Amino acid sequence: EVQLVESGGGLVQPGGSLRLSCAASGFTFSSYWMHWVRQAPGKGLVWVSCINSDGSSTNYADSVKGRFTIARDNAKNTLYLQMNSLRAEDTAVYYCTREKYSSTWQLAGAFDYWGQGTLATVSS
């Protein structure tokens, strides 16, 4: 069974840092692109960042570029999101997601498994 379990959320002051982790199991983690998606309380979904299967390529939403860093450790089956210079508007539930492959083993641009989310609250 595929499982994604996030951790590391909490309360931090503006300007502070948090490191989120996502422990993956039930699939070959090193074969999949992984993404972070966030959702502010009562608001919609926002794509945050992605990383390719071997960790050599990353991309970010403009709103977090230069402040957040995505990384992975394929030996530990774990995805990370280092969040620095946090702002109140970064307050959200952060979801770890897996990008789906189609039946022809092409990336499908869609997220087929999601973790339960971890809440990061930025407030003084």
Added chain:
Amino acid sequence: DIQMTQSPSTLSASVGDRVTITCRASQDISNWLAWYQQKPGKAPKLLIYKASSLESGVPSRFSGSGSGTELTLTISSLQPDDFATYYCQQYNSFQGTFGPGTKVEIK
């Protein structure tokens, strides 16, 4: 950056109704569109990918169509479990963008 809009933002419907949600992209996204269902306090669930491919395990009353800048999600006969918020999501140049969501409420 590609912007996504959805209409309507809220939809009131009854069990058994046929429901259509439209997603519009600010530029051509071909068929790089997915649809998700989200219930309060839960993670989103993938329904449709590549505009019209039904995710495994998703009931066949859900279908997706369209390409380019206007794509739709249709629920052929609304069931009690379908009352939720629905999001479209495009994926282009290794960046994703979600629509603002459509809340499907009980009429």
